[in-house]
Amino acid sequence: MKRTPNKVPVWGAALIAALLFPALGWGKGRSDQNTLYIYNWTYYTPDSVIEKFEAEYGVTVIYDEFPSNEDMYAKIKAGGSDYDIVFPSQDFVSIMINQGMFEKIDKSKLSNLKNVDPAVLQRANYDPNMDYAVPYYFGAAGIAVNTARVPAFERSWSIFERNDLRGRMVMLDDMREVMGDALKFLGYSVNTKNPSQINAARDLINNRWKPNLVKFDAEAFGKGYADGEFWVVQGYPEVVYEEIADNEQLRRDTVFFIPPEGGPSYIDSMCILKGSKHIDLAHKFIDFIHRPEIYAEFCDYFGFPATANIPARQFKKGASHYNAEDLTRTELKYDLGEALDLYNTAWVDTIRLGD
DSSP states (O other): OOOOOOOSHHHHHHHHHHHSSSOOOOTTTTOOOTEEHHHHHHSSSSSSHHHHHHHHOEEEEEEEEEEEHHHHHHHHHHTTOOOOOOOOOOOHHHHHHHOOOBBEEEEOTTTTGGGHHHHHHHHHHSTOOOOSEEEEEEEEOEEEEETTOSSSSSGGGGGGGOOOGGSSEEOOOOEEEEEEEEHHTTTTTOOOOOHHHHHHHHHHIIIIIIEEEEESSSSHHHHHHHTTSOOOEOOOHHHHHHTTTHHHHHHHHHHEETTTTTTEEEEEEEEEBTTTSSSHHHHHHHHTTTHHHHHHHHHHTTTTOOOTGGGGGGTTOOSSOOOGGGGGOOEEOOOOOOGGHHHHHHHHSSOTTOO
């Protein structure tokens, strides 16, 4: 979810983290069998769900958060943690599977795998049989607009071309997201390895979008929107709506949409880290999440459609900020391999606002 950019290749990030997290590692020596250690995105599991799991199994959950796949990967790669379950996005699931960083899922311990939507698994071509990764959520970023400030607008990425909104808009500080938006707007794949297409997306951002932005921001865009600093933000609806939860008027004035041109999407999955000391408890948590009533509670809390769990759709009580059908126009971001360098170069040329 809250994705920040691949500013350097993941291998470079791991090297940096190795200097920051000594080999002794944070949390080494944990052995409490009644404690489950989770490493997850910010704003991504309701407290009520955690509390119900703790009460039912008589355990304690230690829940730490990360702001980006890169931060998560670097910390784990450097040996800086003893987490049991981690929630990477699809491109990093692929990388981490290939590097042997996960325990294999014991499907005999999971009675609720049957609830996972086959359509989501069909997209998860990096692990379609859930050997190492069980889908948690299939979603996408989009655009939130304060209609009191911007009463007329086109539901398109082209909103960022509007000079009249200059200084009131922000996009994510996330290379794959912003580059992906530009690529889809131009009719290209978010996973293209064609240098001319990647450069065309860079030029679109630099020449038509960036001049109107305050900044690229993956961490405080929700707060800035809630404070009225930003009127149009590219981001994740759960972040925006969490920040404006106590502002009833702004909630009424806010419209969120995924542009019809499409954009990048993600499948965040639950994976058990290699060497987990609490494998049985980790399986219990994964199975617990995919109980229909629990999955519906998770989705209702964040205003999500129940994309990854079919029976949960019958248990949902609240409205969603977007429809599952809106995701049909999106495209999953996959591991780019060596082509990541092309994106890194284009992004470095993009992020320097004011240059």
